């Protein structure tokens with residue numbers, strides 16, 4: 304129990320640090336355009352993101368397949384995934400509604416939804432994903 308509490312406190316501290324980290328207080332757009340890619344990279348590599356496992360548990364960025372598809376090149380694929388959605392819109396949706404579009408060869412229901420994150424954190428993650436070419 305005590306250990307769980309310690310983890311909880313750690314998550315809050317990390318979340319606060321991430322929230323205060325970016326000097327750039329750009330407006331949120333929901334489309335990820337205003338995110339901070341380096342804050343997003345830090346989030347991506349965390350062991351826990353909110354109450355869910357961190358992204359890097361399931362996704363590599365170097366082309367090797369873990370539980371989920373490698374996110375290498377996702378910035379380029381994202382624009383053509385769903386008709387009418389920009390790359391940033393698709394990536395944002397992938398985080399909050401992972402089952403809205405399921406990548407071929409993978410099952411739905413495996414990636415957790417990160418809709419509990421703040422809009423700023425989602426935008427940071429999207430900004431980072433947009434650097435993966």
Ligand code: HEC
Pocket residue numbers: 347352355356357358359360361362370371372374377380381384394397398401402404405406409410411412413414415417428432
């Ligand atoms: C428990 C494993 C798991 C975790 C943790 C996870 N994902 Fe996923 N993710 C998957 C699986 C499996 C898929 C493919 C099925 C689907 O589309 O839902 C996927 C799909 C995606 C896609 C779509 C890729 C494409 O080529 O269209 C993106 C983007 C993505 N994840 C980003 C993330 C990010 C960012 C995080 C952390 C905030 C994360 N994922 C955490 C398993 C995971």
